[in-house]
Amino acid sequence: MEATELDREKTAPKRLGVVDCDIHPSFENPQELGKYLPQRWRDHLRDFALRTPSPFLGAMIYPRMTPGNGMRRDSWPPNGKPPASDLPFLREQLLDQCNIDHGVLQPLAAGAVTNNQDLGAALCVGINDWQIDKFAGPEPRLRASICVAQEDATEAVAEIDRRAHDRRFVQISIPPRTIEPIGRRRYWPIFEAAEHYGLPIGLHTGAFGQRPNTPSGWSSFYLEEHYAASNSLQTVIVSMIMEGVFERFPRLKIVVVEGGFSWVPSLAWRMDREWKRMGSEVPQVKRKPSEYLRDHFWFTTQPIEEPEENRHLDDLLRWIGADRLMFSTDYPHWDFDDPRFAFRTPLDPADRAKIFRENAMALFRLDQ
Amino acid sequence: MEATELDREKTAPKRLGVVDCDIHPSFENPQELGKYLPQRWRDHLRDFALRTPSPFLGAMIYPRMTPGNGMRRDSWPPNGKPPASDLPFLREQLLDQCNIDHGVLQPLAAGAVTNNQDLGAALCVGINDWQIDKFAGPEPRLRASICVAQEDATEAVAEIDRRAHDRRFVQISIPPRTIEPIGRRRYWPIFEAAEHYGLPIGLHTGAFGQRPNTPSGWSSFYLEEHYAASNSLQTVIVSMIMEGVFERFPRLKIVVVEGGFSWVPSLAWRMDREWKRMGSEVPQVKRKPSEYLRDHFWFTTQPIEEPEENRHLDDLLRWIGADRLMFSTDYPHWDFDDPRFAFRTPLDPADRAKIFRENAMALFRLDQ
Numbered sequence: 001m002e003a004t005e006l007d008r009e010k011t012a013p014k015r016l017g018v019v020d021c022d023i024h025p026s027f028e029n030p031q032e033l034g035k036y037l038p039q040r041w042r043d044h045l046r047d048f049a050l051r052t053p054s055p056f057l058g059a060m061i062y063p064r065m066t067p068g069n070g071m072r073r074d075s076w077p078p079n080g081k082p083p084a085s086d087l088p089f090l091r092e093q094l095l096d097q098c099n100i101d102h103g104v105l106q107p108l109a110a111g112a113v114t115n116n117q118d119l120g121a122a123l124c125v126g127i128n129d130w131q132i133d134k135f136a137g138p139e140p141r142l143r144a145s146i147c148v149a150q151e152d153a154t155e156a157v158a159e160i161d162r163r164a165h166d167r168r169f170v171q172i173s174i175p176p177r178t179i180e181p182i183g184r185r186r187y188w189p190i191f192e193a194a195e196h197y198g199l200p201i202g203l204h205t206g207a208f209g210q211r212p213n214t215p216s217g218w219s220s221f222y223l224e225e226h227y228a229a230s231n232s233l234q235t236v237i238v239s240m241i242m243e244g245v246f247e248r249f250p251r252l253k254i255v256v257v258e259g260g261f262s263w264v265p266s267l268a269w270r271m272d273r274e275w276k277r278m279g280s281e282v283p284q285v286k287r288k289p290s291e292y293l294r295d296h297f298w299f300t301t302q303p304i305e306e307p308e309e310n311r312h313l314d315d316l317l318r319w320i321g322a323d324r325l326m327f328s329t330d331y332p333h334w335d336f337d338d339p340r341f342a343f344r345t346p347l348d349p350a351d352r353a354k355i356f357r358e359n360a361m362a363l364f365r366l367d368q
Numbered sequence: 369m370e371a372t373e374l375d376r377e378k379t380a381p382k383r384l385g386v387v388d389c390d391i392h393p394s395f396e397n398p399q400e401l402g403k404y405l406p407q408r409w410r411d412h413l414r415d416f417a418l419r420t421p422s423p424f425l426g427a428m429i430y431p432r433m434t435p436g437n438g439m440r441r442d443s444w445p446p447n448g449k450p451p452a453s454d455l456p457f458l459r460e461q462l463l464d465q466c467n468i469d470h471g472v473l474q475p476l477a478a479g480a481v482t483n484n485q486d487l488g489a490a491l492c493v494g495i496n497d498w499q500i501d502k503f504a505g506p507e508p509r510l511r512a513s514i515c516v517a518q519e520d521a522t523e524a525v526a527e528i529d530r531r532a533h534d535r536r537f538v539q540i541s542i543p544p545r546t547i548e549p550i551g552r553r554r555y556w557p558i559f560e561a562a563e564h565y566g567l568p569i570g571l572h573t574g575a576f577g578q579r580p581n582t583p584s585g586w587s588s589f590y591l592e593e594h595y596a597a598s599n600s601l602q603t604v605i606v607s608m609i610m611e612g613v614f615e616r617f618p619r620l621k622i623v624v625v626e627g628g629f630s631w632v633p634s635l636a637w638r639m640d641r642e643w644k645r646m647g648s649e650v651p652q653v654k655r656k657p658s659e660y661l662r663d664h665f666w667f668t669t670q671p672i673e674e675p676e677e678n679r680h681l682d683d684l685l686r687w688i689g690a691d692r693l694m695f696s697t698d699y700p701h702w703d704f705d706d707p708r709f710a711f712r713t714p715l716d717p718a719d720r721a722k723i724f725r726e727n728a729m730a731l732f733r734l735d736q
Contacts, residue, residue: 181584181592213583214603216549221610221649223642224549229606230638231599235582238597242589262634265680269630269673270598271591277703278591305637312633312687315680335645 016353017101018339019360021300022204022257022328023094023142025105025135026085036126036133041119051115053210075332083332087135094331095141098339101357102366103142104170105131106204106257111149112175113208120149124159128169136168143364145173145202153189160190164197170364171202171255176236177209183243191249200253200298200363205233233259234267237293241271244284246292253363254297258330261299262307265319268293294321298363300328301355302337310345322351326360384721385469386707387728389668390572390625390696391462391510393473393503394453404494404501409487419483421578443700451700455507462699463509466707469725470734471510471699472538473499474572474625479517480543481576488517492527496537504536511732513541513570521557528558532565538732539570539623544604545577551611559617568621568666568731573601601627602635605661609639612652614660621731622665626698629667630675633687636661662689666731668696669723670705678713690719694728 027033034042076082077089084090094100111123124147131144146163148156156174163169172194180186182203194201212218213232219225233256246252271289279285285292299320307313317325329336339356347355361367395401402410444450445457452458462468479491492515499512514531516524524542531537540562548554550571562569580586581600587593601624614620639657647653653660667688675681685693697704707724715723729735 176584178584181582181587184588209583211580211583211585214549214607215577215579215581215583215600216544216546216603216607217579219549219603219607219610220552223639223646223649224603224606224610226642229599229603229635231597231602232583234599235584235587235592235597238592239582239584239587242587242592260634260638262637263631265675266628266630266634266673267597269675270628273671273674274591274594274703281590303641305634306641307633307637312683315683319680 016357017099018327018356020100020103020329021326021360022106023103023331024084025107026082028081028085033126036130037122041122052113070334071332072334072336087139091139105135105142105144107147111147117149117152121155124149128163132168143170144168145171147173150174151179153186157189157193160193167368171200173202175206176203177232179210181239182236183239183245191245191252195249195252200255202255202257204257205259230259230263241289241292242282246296247284247286256297257300260303260305261320262305262316298324298326300326302328302330303335313345322354323359325355327356384725385467386695386724388468388471388697389694389728390474391471391699392452393475394450396449396453401494404498405490409490420481438702439700440702440704455503459507473503473510473512475515479515485517485520489523492517496531500536511538512536513539515541518542519547521554525557525561528561535736539568541570543574544571545600547578549607550604551607551613559613559620563617563620568623570623570625572625573627598627598631609657609660610650614664615652615654624665625668628673629688630673630684666692666694668694670696670698671703681713690722691727693723695724
């Protein structure tokens with residue numbers, strides 16, 4: 001079955017390329033990051049290492065049982081270095097083979113979850129330099145994310161100011177599990193800068209945060225942590241809407257990355273219902289909460305929750321809007337979605353073009 | 369429109385009565401609870417008051433702007449005491465007027481969220497005595513919940529043992545926001561007792577808990593806290609399933625109260641998708657997560673999230689199953705659902721009978 005599809009693919013006329021909104025570049029080794037840090041922080045890392053609330057660099061974040069220890073089994077480059085650390089191999093295996101015209105790099109930013117906030121800011125600067133130097137500079141199909149350490153908004157804005165005029169950066173990346181609810185004013189300078197420069201904010205779901213991942217503390221299992229609940233992203237959306245972020249920043253655009261999307265309609269219904277009765281608590285919320293959700297949020301596709309009936313996926317697409325979903329592979333992670341096989345439900349060709357290409361082209365201004 | 373419906377209702381032939389799964393009885397005043405406590409704890413409350421992680425008795429839990437300060441405006445009894453503190457008035461306004469044959473009392477249990485766990489256990493004993501003495505004893509249409517302080521499972525089981533043979537108690541009530549994820553083994557003695565006695569466990573959504581209500585700390589607004597996110601209940605379900613609770617207790621039944629239900633299908637799809645690939649992390653989970661969800665969980669209806677299209681509510685009902693929803697009013701709270709007007713979508717008469725009566729009759733064994 002897969003072979004037949006692949007054969008058909010090979011002989012089909014060349015189609016317009018896909019945009020992949022979620023590619024995770026990797027360091028070749030821990031020393032590689034060091035090259036992009038000032039001596040002061042290289043010394044610090046040598047003497048004190050990285051202190052984060054949860055395991056990060058150098059620790060297991062994926063279960064060993066996942067194919068390839070969290071990575072696609074076939075994603076190790078011939079030089080034996082980590083998956084997605086070698087540009088020529090990434091170019092061949094992902095961009096060429098999957099017909100990807102543009103790919104957005106999403107470094108899983110250690111800087112954003114480092115306890116030492118000055119070190120966090122320095123890590124983000126280094127990671128941003130490295131993305132250009134190693135990937136987005138030599139390969140124009142790849143675009144970078146401005147990683148910032150969101151808890152110190154002043155430093156974060158300084159880094160955004162430094163990068164925003166470089167069109168190889170197409171979004172600002174912060175983690176959704178912030179120390180305080182993300183709609184609070186301490187984060188508004190970042191939103192202001194994002195709006196000012198017309199850069200979307202990418203919120204990539206993550207296992208990491210300064211606080212436990214559920215209102216009953218840390219969950220026991222990877223299944224709970226990574227996949228089974230997309231709770232933190234729901235609270236993120238509610239917080240941004242209820243704090244009035246989109247009234248203050250009406251052109252702000254948010255991309256929810258790797259959080260799924262099947263929970264979006266029910267969240268909207270729930271918010272609308274009570275806002276009708278209790279809106280006076282949040283005078284900063286001038287419109288139905290679902291309107292902000294529809295106007296300001298985009299969702300990447302991987303991982304697609306799979307309803308038992310295709311009809312339910314159709315309903316979801318209709319509610320969320322084919323103009324609000326954007327294809328992503330999550331390369332090189334084990335649960336990679338191949339653009340040739342993603343979406344079990346048949347898509348209308350116009351919707352397919354939007355989801356696999358056009359929405360991201362427009363949102364990230366990739367034709368510039 | 370409402371008047372016409374009411375007129376039609378008045379002249380319609382008497383129908384089989386409704387079962388209401390969520391009625392909140394109230395103390396007449398703080399002293400009333402004292403009468404049900406041993407002297408040791410009366411003295412303690414006098415000298416130290418109740419220490420909880422969040423405001424509780426005596427503090428505002430509902431916004432003042434809600435109709436009647438959180439209560440239905442017309443729910444004050446003629447004696448001027450608090451809503452739902454006066455049995456004759458509750459009987460007339462709720463049971464008689466809404467044609468309720470059976471109603472399940474859901475005390476919002478201070479005992480379960482009291483920092484002093486011995487005091488918590490004593491409060492639960494007092495609240496259980498009071499439910500019988502004041503409501504379920506004199507009024508056979510009302511049934512009580514065995515309130516327990518779940519963090520000390522030994523004391524909780526002792527209280528269940530004391531009450532379970534009294535058929536006026538029809539469920540065990542614990543709050544979903546436990547100190548650790550609710551599926552952990554520290555809570556299993558309670559599940560074991562529940563299964564042993566054939567009593568469902570009612571998890572009533574609540575603003576209270578020892579931990580912040582989101583993975584980014586406390587949210588700012590009542591809208592976020594109470595309604596906009598039903599996140600904690602989602603993590604509760606995931607935790608119980610992934611920890612293997614239902615393999616160990618295959619006859620355990622859980623009622624999710626006042627948490628909505630439109631998020632249930634997407635949660636199930638998400639759990640199933642990854643369990644297929646990563647099930648070996650949780651060998652205690654032998655079947656698809658959605659099967660446990662379908663077999664072990666019931667949901668009360670109030671508050672019903674209202675999709676924009678009735679068709680979506682139909683889909684939801686079909687997925688969850690009309691045999692898993694149970695009508696509730698939330699009397700006397702401001703967002704009360706009247707059984708005559710709840711459910712905008714037209715229901716098949718057989719489904720209506722299940723949701724408004726039969727499911728709860730069977731689950732709580734109300735014909736006994």
